[in-house]
Amino acid sequence: RKEVEQDPGPFNVPEGATVAFNCTYSNSASQSFFWYRQDCRKEPKLLMSVYSSGNEDGRFTAQLNRASQYISLLIRDSKLSDSATYLCVVNPGGYQKVTFGTGTKLQVIP
C-alpha cells in the first residue's frame, strides 16, 4: 500500500459546483497533514493545514478522520481559478521526510 494515495482525477466540474477530494494515508502515527495546490509547471504552494477538529478557509474546508486514516478537501462554489492539481501531504512527525500524494487534478469548466 502506498503511504499516501489520491484519486488522480481529473475532476471536471462546472463553475459554482461543490467538489470534494479524499486522500488516504497508511501510517497511523502520522502527526500533521496539509493540502497543497500546484498550478501547471509551478511549484506546490500551501493551501491549508488540516486540523483534527476540521478547519475552514473561505470556500475551502479540510477535515481529518484519524480512525479511517483519510483527509478530505471540500471546495464550494468552484471558480475557474481553482483549476489546479491538489496535493495531499502527510508528515510522520519530527524531522522525517514529508510524503506527498500524487495529486488530484481539478478542472473547473465555464
Add this chain to the structure above:
Amino acid sequence: NAGVTQTPKFQVLKTGQSMTLQCAQDMNHNSMYWYRQDPGMGLRLIYYSASEGTTDKGEVPNGYNVSRLNKREFSLRLESAAPSQTSVYFCASRMGQQTAFFGQGTRLTVV
C-alpha cells in the same frame, strides 16, 4: 522575502555530462529536500537532509548525490546525466512539522 531559491531554472545537458543544482533557503529551516516530478508520477523524494551535516536517501536516489553545505544550502549533483533524469526538480525546506516551502523548480532536459 526570498524563501527557497533554486538555480538554474532551466538546463539542457548532453548524456554523460555532470551538473549541480543549487538550493538555498533563508528561513533558518533545519530540513531540506530534493524532489523530482515527472508527468503523472507526482513528487518523488530523491534525497533529504533532516539537519545540517546529515543526508538520507529518499525514494529515487540512484544517479544522484547531495551535499548539505551548511544550514542554508543543499545541492544536488548529477554525476553522469541520463535521459531518464529529464524532469522538473524541486527543492523544499521546512522546520519541524511545519509546512514545507518550495523553490520554483529546475527544468532539466538530458539529450
